[in-house]
Amino acid sequence: MSEPLVTLRDVVKRYDDFTAVKRMNLEIGAGEFVAIMGPSGCGKTTTLRMLAGLEAPTEGEVVIDGRVMNDVPVHERDTPLVWQSLALFPFLNARENVEFGLKMRAVAPGARRKKALEWLDRLGIAEFAERNVETLSGGQRQRVALARSLITEPRLLLLDEPLSALDAHLVIRMQGVLTRLQRELGITFVHVTHSQSEAFAMADRVVIMSRGEIAQVGAPRDIYRAPANRFVAEFVGRNNIIAGTVAPVGPGFGLLRVDTPLGPFDVVADDAPRPPGEAAVFVVGADRVEIGREPRPGAVPCTLISEEFIGSVVTLFLEAPDGTELKVQAQERALAALDAGSGGAFHLSWSPQEAHLLPPGA
């Protein structure tokens, strides 16, 4: 990571006797795109509001660009926050809304007008400059809000679910707009979202929070393929989580054997001490499971419970004889040959390389 622009050092936020953020430590590099995600109430917005100066930490330090910001009021900061409801001024047109930040900085009318038009153009909405914002569509208003936040050229832009009110096709377009802008401008983005696809599509690093704590920080691929604990494995979804105990005799070759109710499985060993009989949990991505009609050595026999279509990708939910639910994700075309609709037995398998061990006790 580049030099950190933002450092959260042992940050705690309490509301009376409820702790919304528990001793959080995080560094965000200059020019990084970081997404914060997690279930409702996990402390995402509280964290973002502390970065924006809308909340003061109860303990710890929020450092931005080398300066401790705990007590710096919002109007002395350069950390605009864009959120779902936008809070555009309804009595101003698009250009006037965008100009607002420069007006507050006493920039001359001609100069700020020119700059506002440049930003509206950059966001592809120059033609709406003189329109009242109330008459614009959701996506257009979202762009006005972004232009208004970016016109002061902040080093850090905070985004709180900015796309959650938009239609699915607009979300994809706005994701493109946001990532392009972020790369072109080199501004650090911290983006709070409920949406995994949004976070994984845009962010360099994703922070997963649970109950006021960071559960994992990493590149989207690492979070997806190598979850640090059961919470993350379940939260990112489409993972098969299989629990067992370390077998008395291992297969060697860097592999560990885990005895499970589905049978013994070999998985890639990690560095943790793994005495025989100790609990071991591993994760296999649903898209890494092979499914066939024929029994194969080591494959798990299953019956199909349900199917879910998302575009051309299908997820099959199956049940093993002991009641364990397993998921398989594949292209619809690849599954057509299996004739899933006719019922009957399926056999699932995966290679040891696709099985990711969770750390002991995680």
Ligand SMILES: Nc1ncnc2c1ncn2[C@@H]1O[C@H](COP(=O)(O)OP(=O)(O)OP(=O)(O)O)[C@@H](O)[C@H]1O
């Ligand atoms: N002003 C406040 N007073 C008391 N409790 C608060 C206050 N603000 C937030 N909380 C609590 O802190 C916890 C974290 O809230 P926060 O808004 O950060 O969650 P979130 O992860 O952003 O959730 P969501 O996804 O639902 O927006 C919640 O339990 C919330 O009720």
